[in-house]
Structures are given as structure tokens and as C-alpha cells.
Amino acid sequence: MEHGQAAVGTRSRWYDGLTAMHWRVLRASFLGWIFDGYEALALVVVLGPMLHSVLSPAQAASPTIYAGLVIGITLLGWGAGGLIGGILADYVGRKRMMLWSVFLYAVLSGLTAFSQTFWTLCALRFLTGLAMGSEWSTGIALLSETWPEQARAKGAGFLQSGFGWGTLIAAVVWYALSSTHPLGAETWRLMFVLGALPAFFVLYIRRGVNESEKWQRAVREKRWxxxxxxxxxxxxxxxxxxxxxxxxxxxxxxxxxxxxxxxxxxxxxxxxxxxxxxxxxxxxxxxxxxxxxxxxxxxxxxxxxxxxxxxxxxxxxxxxxxxxxxxxxxxxxxxxxxxxxxxxxxxxxxxxxxxxxxxxxxxxxxxxxxxxxxxxxxxxxxxxxxxxxxxxxxxxxxxxxxxxxxxxxxxxxxxxxxxxxxxxxxxxxxxxxxxxxxxxxxxxxxxxxx
Structure with a gap:
């Protein structure tokens, strides 16, 4: 009787039934969302020194206008990219879109470090936002279609926390860089160089995560x-x-x-x-x-x-x-x-x-x-x-x-x-x-x- 009660208690745990593949899906999506959080805050914390480097003397007379522009353009790219990438994920698959999203925004983030003019910076910020926008929706879709019912909402919450952890990492990294100033007034560029690191994460996703079987089956059966x-x-x-x-x-x-x-x-x-x-x-x-x-x-x-x-x-x-x-x-x-x-x-x-x-x-x-x-x-x-x-x-x-x-x-x-x-x-x-x-x-x- 005691053994039966213990078995019932064991089956009631929310994480029962989760396999190594489930956890890999969570880690892949979670880490991708960490990088998004890092990227979002990196732009905000380096805004002052970044604009000081790229604004012309005439532009520097109105710094608040250009600060709003670069943030707004990034958000515009993020929103447009998220919408386009989310649609594509329903046609080409969740995993493939995650691969391209993470890889492209990593490369573009790294290129931001080499911006010399304000308009070059804006162009790269828009393209970075365009690339990274779809990472969230593809990760959420993949997790929701692979995790069991009793654990799915918890897993989605854990995934969402990645953005918060990413912003904290960005805050800590910038605190360290701004305290030591390894590149002097150009130290802000290192924040975006570090943003390029997710490119290596693409290899992990490719090796460790499978495509959503539910999506594949629904497409084969033409359930539209x-x-x-x-x-x-x-x-x-x-x-x-x-x-x-x-x-x-x-x-x-x-x-x-x-x-x-x-x-x-x-x-x-x-x-x-x-x-x-x-x-x-x-x-x-x-x-x-x-x-x-x-x-x-x-x-x-x-x-x-x-x-x-x-x-x-x-x-x-x-x-x-x-x-x-x-x-x-x-x-x-x-x-x-x-x-x-x-x-x-x-x-x-x-x-x-x-x-x-x-x-x-x-x-x-x-x-x-x-x-x-x-x-x-x-x-x-x-x-x-x-x-x-x-x-x-x-x-x-x-x-x-x-x-x-x-x-x-x-x-x-x-x-x-x-x-x-x-x-x-x-x-x-x-x-x-x-x-x-x-x-x-x-x-x-x-x-x-x-």
C-alpha cells in the first residue's frame, strides 16, 4: 500500500516524463532568449558613449533625437523580423528558423562594433533586430509542441526568464567594461563583439534539437x-x-x-x-x-x-x-x-x-x-x-x-x-x-x- 502511494506521489511531479530531448529544447530556446535579452540591454547601456563616437558635430547638438531614433529603429527591425520569421517557421520549420535567426543576428551584432557613422549604426541595428526578432516565437513554438502537457507552462516560463537573465548579464558585463575601459572611449564596441558569440550556439542547436514532430505531421496531413x-x-x-x-x-x-x-x-x-x-x-x-x-x-x-x-x-x-x-x-x-x-x-x-x-x-x-x-x-x-x-x-x-x-x-x-x-x-x-x-x-x- 505504501509503495502504491509512493508511486502515485512520484507520478504527480510536474517534471515526470521529461526526457533529455525535452531539456535540450528548453536549453536551446532559453540560451537564445538570453542572447536576445543581452542584445536588447546592450544597446541601452552603451547609448551615451556609442553616440559620442558616431555622431557628427552637427548631430551631437541634438543627442536625444538620435538616441530615440536608434532605439526606435532597432525595435522596428525587431518587430518586423519577428513577424516575418514567425510566418516562415510555419512553412520551413521551427528548428531551421532558430538556426538562421541566431546565426544572422550574432553576425550583425558583431558588425555593429565597427560602425563609424550614425546611419551605418542604424542600418546595422535594424538588420540585427530583423534577424533576432523571430528567435522567441520559434523557440516558444518548438517547446510548446514537444513538452508534455503537465510541464509545458512551466517550461515556457523558464524559457521566458532567459530574457531577464540576458539583461542582467549585459548589465554586469557593461559594469565591468565601463569600470576598466579597456578601449577607452571606444569600449562600447566590445559589448557588440560579445554579442556575436551566439554564432557558436548555432552548432549546439543543430546537433542537439529535433524538429517539431507535431508540425511535421500536421503539414503532411494538410491540416490548415x-x-x-x-x-x-x-x-x-x-x-x-x-x-x-x-x-x-x-x-x-x-x-x-x-x-x-x-x-x-x-x-x-x-x-x-x-x-x-x-x-x-x-x-x-x-x-x-x-x-x-x-x-x-x-x-x-x-x-x-x-x-x-x-x-x-x-x-x-x-x-x-x-x-x-x-x-x-x-x-x-x-x-x-x-x-x-x-x-x-x-x-x-x-x-x-x-x-x-x-x-x-x-x-x-x-x-x-x-x-x-x-x-x-x-x-x-x-x-x-x-x-x-x-x-x-x-x-x-x-x-x-x-x-x-x-x-x-x-x-x-x-x-x-x-x-x-x-x-x-x-x-x-x-x-x-x-x-x-x-x-x-x-x-x-x-x-x-x-
């Missing part, structure tokens, strides 16, 4: 419908040419409804996160200066790291929480937490000491929970032959809207009357996110649609 809401669509479509996956998201009624709701939720996440995270260091530095603290600028970096640590904790826990309370409740409570912590951060926090406590809680909701749902939930709402297209569209279409924010940031702060007021105004978008999830189907325990 976007959702399970139209069970007869496959038979009708199999006789003709395969529909364009992106068009399917808007031509099938239920797919359209799900796509639009998820897109609005993604925009809510992106707009809220952009306002909270990008202005948090500036707001914290202002608090430090008001308190008369020495080295006030250092508090901006400290609070960014604290904020990111909170997000990493959310990534690691999210899969367990979402399996316990359901997808819709998780989403709704995420935006409740985001709204409350944003109000606490920008209205009730008046010292850097308090901010160091509040920031990780804010990061837990506005960066961690607010993004990890995209790695778990949309995969469960679309069939396998359009899955990569759907999740990449939901994730990247919001970026194609948000890329203008860095360019107009200064004007927005001025219009709202300060950083605090601007953050609170944009943070009110979380109200939409509290309500919308309840118009989507609950998928907890229902498995992945084929």
Missing part, C-alpha cells in the same frame, strides 16, 4: 485550419493550395476574434511596460538628487537591476501559478497588480530606499507576469500549422506600434507635465487588460490543439 472552432475547414482546404498563415488569422471568424483580443492585450503589456521600465531609472535618479545622495546616477542602474530581478522571479513562478488558477484569471490579476504597483511606484514612492523595495514588485507584474503569458496562452489558442505565425503576430505587432515611443518620449513627458504623470497616464491602459481576458476561452488542462 487556424483553430479547432472550424473542424471541417481542413477537409475543404486540403484539396486546394495551402492558405497564407497570416491571412488565416483574419479570414477565419474565431481566429480573428482571438487574434484581435490577444493583440490588444499585447499592446496593453507593451505600452504599460515601456512607460514603467524606460522611465523608472530617470524617476529614481530624480529622487536620489532630491535627497541629495552622492552618485545619484548610479541609482538608475541599481533600480533597473532590482526591477529585472522581480521579473525573473515572476517568469520562474508563472507556469505554476497559471496552471493553478487558469489562464484568464492569471492575466486579469496580472494587470490588476500592474495597475496597483504603477500607482504605488509613481505616486506614493518618495525615496530611493523605498523604490528599491517597490521596483522588484513592480517588475514582477509589469515585466514578468505581463510578458510571460504570451509564451504560454496564445500557443493553446491556435492550431499547429499557424501557431508560430499567431504567437509572433501577437508579440511583434505591438512592437511595430511601440517603436515610435522612444522617439516621442521627450514630448510625451513634457505634455503630461513630468515623468510621474506620464507614467501614470499610460499605466491606466492596464484597466483594459483586466477585463479583456474573460472574452477568451479558458484552456487550462485542455491540451494543445493540433
Amino acid at each position: 485550419s487556424a483553430t479547432n472552432a472550424q473542424p471541417g475547414a481542413d477537409a475543404a482546404q486540403a484539396a486546394g493550395k495551402r492558405p497564407f498563415t497570416l491571412a488565416q488569422l483574419f479570414s477565419e471568424r474565431e481566429a480573428l476574434r482571438r487574434t484581435l483580443i490577444l493583440l490588444v492585450l499585447s499592446i496593453v503589456t507593451t505600452v504599460g511596460w515601456w512607460a514603467i521600465s524606460s522611465w523608472l531609472p530617470t524617476f529614481t535618479v530624480a529622487l536620489a538628487k532630491a535627497e541629495g545622495l552622492p552618485d545619484a546616477l548610479s541609482w538608475g542602474s541599481k533600480v533597473s537591476i532590482s526591477y529585472t530581478v522581480g521579473a525573473i522571479v515572476a517568469y520562474l513562478l508563472a507556469g505554476f501559478i497559471v496552471d493553478a488558477i487558469g489562464r484568464r484569471a492569471f492575466l486579469s490579476l496580472t494587470f490588476v497588480g500592474s495597475l496597483l504597483t504603477t500607482f504605488i511606484t509613481y505616486r506614493l514612492t518618495s525615496s530611493v530606499e523605498a523604490m528599491m523595495i517597490v521596483a522588484p514588485i513592480n517588475g514582477f507584474f509589469t515585466l514578468g507576469c505581463a510578458y510571460v503569458w504570451m509564451a504560454i496562452y496564445p500557443c493553446e489558442l491556435f492550431n499547429v500549422t499557424v501557431r508560430s505565425t499567431a504567437i509572433s503576430f501577437v508579440f511583434n505587432a505591438a512592437r511595430l506600434i511601440a517603436w515610435v515611443f522612444p522617439i516621442v518620449a521627450g514630448s510625451m513627458i513634457k505634455s503630461f507635465g513630468g515623468v510621474s504623470q506620464a507614467a501614470l497616464a499610460l499605466g491606466s491602459v492596464y484597466l483594459i487588460g483586466i477585463v479583456l481576458p474573460w472574452f477568451l476561452p479558458e484552456t487550462r488542462g485542455s491540451g494543445m490543439p493540433d
Whole structure:
């Protein structure tokens, strides 16, 4: 009897059934997302010295304009590349797109180190974003189609944490480089040389990861419908040419409804996160200066790291929480937490000491929970032959809207009357996110649609 009880207890563990191949898929996708996180923050932390090197004397008279341009152009490339790569992954396979995405953005990141003019820098940043944009959606699709049901949400959360770890690595590397200045004023170039290292990772992916069998089988059987809401669509479509996956998201009624709701939720996440995270260091530095603290600028970096640590904790826990309370409740409570912590951060926090406590809680909701749902939930709402297209569209279409924010940031702060007021105004978008999830189907325990 005791042996039987022990066996039942053993079978109830979430990681039962995971094989070496499952863990290799996670490691491959996780490491790729670490490199993305590193690349994203590397651009931000070296922005000052980088612009000092590449701007002409005339351009240097307006540094904020060019800072916004280079960040915005990178985001534009990232969004466009993610959308294109996600679509291609539904045609040529998840593994192949991961290989090309990682390899190309690694090479282009390395070439960024040799930029001599601002416009060369922008071109390379756009191409780097274009290349690395699809790494996330292909990794998520591959993991979701290979991991068993009881572990899938946890694995997706672990994968998503790679971005947070990547930003932390970038922060630590830049701290070390900026403290030692091995190349003097040109030390920033080393950050992008290190960004080229993922090229070696391509060899690991090729050797250690298999293609998604579910995707291969669905393509062979010509199962083209976007959702399970139209069970007869496959038979009708199999006789003709395969529909364009992106068009399917808007031509099938239920797919359209799900796509639009998820897109609005993604925009809510992106707009809220952009306002909270990008202005948090500036707001914290202002608090430090008001308190008369020495080295006030250092508090901006400290609070960014604290904020990111909170997000990493959310990534690691999210899969367990979402399996316990359901997808819709998780989403709704995420935006409740985001709204409350944003109000606490920008209205009730008046010292850097308090901010160091509040920031990780804010990061837990506005960066961690607010993004990890995209790695778990949309995969469960679309069939396998359009899955990569759907999740990449939901994730990247919001970026194609948000890329203008860095360019107009200064004007927005001025219009709202300060950083605090601007953050609170944009943070009110979380109200939409509290309500919308309840118009989507609950998928907890229902498995992945084929």
C-alpha cells in the first residue's frame, strides 16, 4: 500500500516524463532568449558613449533625437523580423528558423562594433533586430509542441526568464567594461563583439534539437485550419493550395476574434511596460538628487537591476501559478497588480530606499507576469500549422506600434507635465487588460490543439 502511494506521489511531479530531448529544447530556446535579452540591454547601456563616437558635430547638438531614433529603429527591425520569421517557421520549420535567426543576428551584432557613422549604426541595428526578432516565437513554438502537457507552462516560463537573465548579464558585463575601459572611449564596441558569440550556439542547436514532430505531421496531413472552432475547414482546404498563415488569422471568424483580443492585450503589456521600465531609472535618479545622495546616477542602474530581478522571479513562478488558477484569471490579476504597483511606484514612492523595495514588485507584474503569458496562452489558442505565425503576430505587432515611443518620449513627458504623470497616464491602459481576458476561452488542462 505504501509503495502504491509512493508511486502515485512520484507520478504527480510536474517534471515526470521529461526526457533529455525535452531539456535540450528548453536549453536551446532559453540560451537564445538570453542572447536576445543581452542584445536588447546592450544597446541601452552603451547609448551615451556609442553616440559620442558616431555622431557628427552637427548631430551631437541634438543627442536625444538620435538616441530615440536608434532605439526606435532597432525595435522596428525587431518587430518586423519577428513577424516575418514567425510566418516562415510555419512553412520551413521551427528548428531551421532558430538556426538562421541566431546565426544572422550574432553576425550583425558583431558588425555593429565597427560602425563609424550614425546611419551605418542604424542600418546595422535594424538588420540585427530583423534577424533576432523571430528567435522567441520559434523557440516558444518548438517547446510548446514537444513538452508534455503537465510541464509545458512551466517550461515556457523558464524559457521566458532567459530574457531577464540576458539583461542582467549585459548589465554586469557593461559594469565591468565601463569600470576598466579597456578601449577607452571606444569600449562600447566590445559589448557588440560579445554579442556575436551566439554564432557558436548555432552548432549546439543543430546537433542537439529535433524538429517539431507535431508540425511535421500536421503539414503532411494538410491540416490548415487556424483553430479547432472550424473542424471541417481542413477537409475543404486540403484539396486546394495551402492558405497564407497570416491571412488565416483574419479570414477565419474565431481566429480573428482571438487574434484581435490577444493583440490588444499585447499592446496593453507593451505600452504599460515601456512607460514603467524606460522611465523608472530617470524617476529614481530624480529622487536620489532630491535627497541629495552622492552618485545619484548610479541609482538608475541599481533600480533597473532590482526591477529585472522581480521579473525573473515572476517568469520562474508563472507556469505554476497559471496552471493553478487558469489562464484568464492569471492575466486579469496580472494587470490588476500592474495597475496597483504603477500607482504605488509613481505616486506614493518618495525615496530611493523605498523604490528599491517597490521596483522588484513592480517588475514582477509589469515585466514578468505581463510578458510571460504570451509564451504560454496564445500557443493553446491556435492550431499547429499557424501557431508560430499567431504567437509572433501577437508579440511583434505591438512592437511595430511601440517603436515610435522612444522617439516621442521627450514630448510625451513634457505634455503630461513630468515623468510621474506620464507614467501614470499610460499605466491606466492596464484597466483594459483586466477585463479583456474573460472574452477568451479558458484552456487550462485542455491540451494543445493540433
